[in-house]
Amino acid sequence: MNIPAFFNPRFTKEDGSLTNEMQLFFDELMQALQNGVSNNGFVFPEQDTATITALADMMPDGTAWYNTDIDLPQMKVGGVVKTFTLT
DSSP, rough: OOOOOOOOOOOBBBTTOOOOHHHHHHHHHHHHHHHHTTTEEEOOOOOOOOHHHHTTTSSTTTTEEEEETEEEEEEETEEEEEEEEOO
């Protein structure tokens, strides 16, 4: 999920309506949230093994992915990427 960066623009015009910049920010934020979160749960971002390996050192514990190479979810725990085993 790519949450747009917040750059501290002016929120509203003189008449109280949102500025164009804030309208765009909220449009992008809502789209990102709709793509990753629903009433039915959170969707893990899909990545292949090579990408997960490359990202793992930069990401905090608790980061989760859906590994498309092995068709299983994975999460970084204790500094190590662990695979969810499903039965």
